[in-house]
Amino acid sequence: MLFDKVLLIAVLEIAVFLFGYAIGRRVGKREGITEGMSLLPLDLKKQLYETSICPLCSQQLNTNKNCDKIHNRD
Amino acid sequence: MLPGISKIFFLKKFFSVLIVGFAIKIMDDYIDQDIDVIKNEPNLYIALEYGGLPYALLLLSLAAVIDSDAAISLFLSSFAVGMVGNLTVKMPSGLYGFFESIIVILLGIILFKSEMLSSLFIMAAIQLWDDFLDYENDNMSKKNLAFLLGKVECLLLAIIFFLLTVFFDYVKAITSIIAMHIIIYIIKLLGNQR
Numbered sequence: 001m002l003f004d005k006v007l008l009i010a011v012l013e014i015a016v017f018l019f020g021y022a023i024g025r026r027v028g029k030r031e032g033i034t035e036g037m038s039l040l041p042l043d044l045k046k047q048l049y050e051t052s053i054c055p056l057c058s059q060q061l062n063t064n065k066n067c068d069k070i071h072n073r074d
Numbered sequence: 075m076l077p078g079i080s081k082i083f084f085l086k087k088f089f090s091v092l093i094v095g096f097a098i099k100i101m102d103d104y105i106d107q108d109i110d111v112i113k114n115e116p117n118l119y120i121a122l123e124y125g126g127l128p129y130a131l132l133l134l135s136l137a138a139v140i141d142s143d144a145a146i147s148l149f150l151s152s153f154a155v156g157m158v159g160n161l162t163v164k165m166p167s168g169l170y171g172f173f174e175s176i177i178v179i180l181l182g183i184i185l186f187k188s189e190m191l192s193s194l195f196i197m198a199a200i201q202l203w204d205d206f207l208d209y210e211n212d213n214m215s216k217k218n219l220a221f222l223l224g225k226v227e228c229l230l231l232a233i234i235f236f237l238l239t240v241f242f243d244y245v246k247a248i249t250s251i252i253a254m255h256i257i258i259y260i261i262k263l264l265g266n267q268r
Contacts, residue, residue: 018230
């Protein structure tokens with residue numbers, strides 16, 4: 001019957017789309033996490049440079065005393 | 075009426091599906107009664123108090139009298155779909171939920187053949203559709219399939235299962251969707267009355 005054939009073709013097409021979508025989404029998510037993790041250190045450094053506030057612990061950097069060569073901006 | 079389908083056949087199937095739908099809803103609400111109390115959601119089993127079990131059995135019997143194949147296959151399917159998520163939980167029978175589902179499905183296929191398949195597909199479609207709608211409300215629930223599979227995957231699977239039901243038994247597909255909406259409407263009324 002034509003109706004049954006159309007139904008089965010529709011089911012097959014949606015199943016193929018679902019398969020591609022499900023795999024694509026999962027692979028894309030993993031790629032996105034890897035990409036984000038590689039960009040994160042740079043972004044943290046940028047935030048620290050722009051605001052002088054540590055993005056992890058929200059502490060103001062000591063900019064007056066020359067007690068820490070790494071965190072001293074002067 | 076639908077082509078090749080008599081009015082009596084359609085009505086018999088419709089009422090059988092609607093009545094067994096209520097029985098399944100009472101069973102589902104019995105299992106979820108603690109969660110519904112916490113969430114303050116309407117629960118048919120709590121509303122019926124001690125009458126829940128007798129009414130569920132009465133409704134199942136009535137549905138079986140009207141159309142035994144549709145009613146019993148739908149009830150077995152709802153049991154199988156409900157238990158399939160419990161992979162690691164041992165049931166009172168001593169078996170894991172997953173094994174109980176497989177046994178019930180095999181039994182249903184032996185007894186009802188394609189009727190069981192259509193019932194299984196429509197139950198899966200309704201479960202997925204329900205989880206898709208509930209995604210925003212209980213997106214932290216481990217049992218929500220939309221959360222486990224993804225929202226779009228859940229919707230697409232629901233469509234696939236619905237189309238498969240239409241392929242096997244389109245009368246059951248139509249009547250089940252109508253019955254589902256009637257049951258949801260009545261539950262909503264019950265919630266508004268409280």
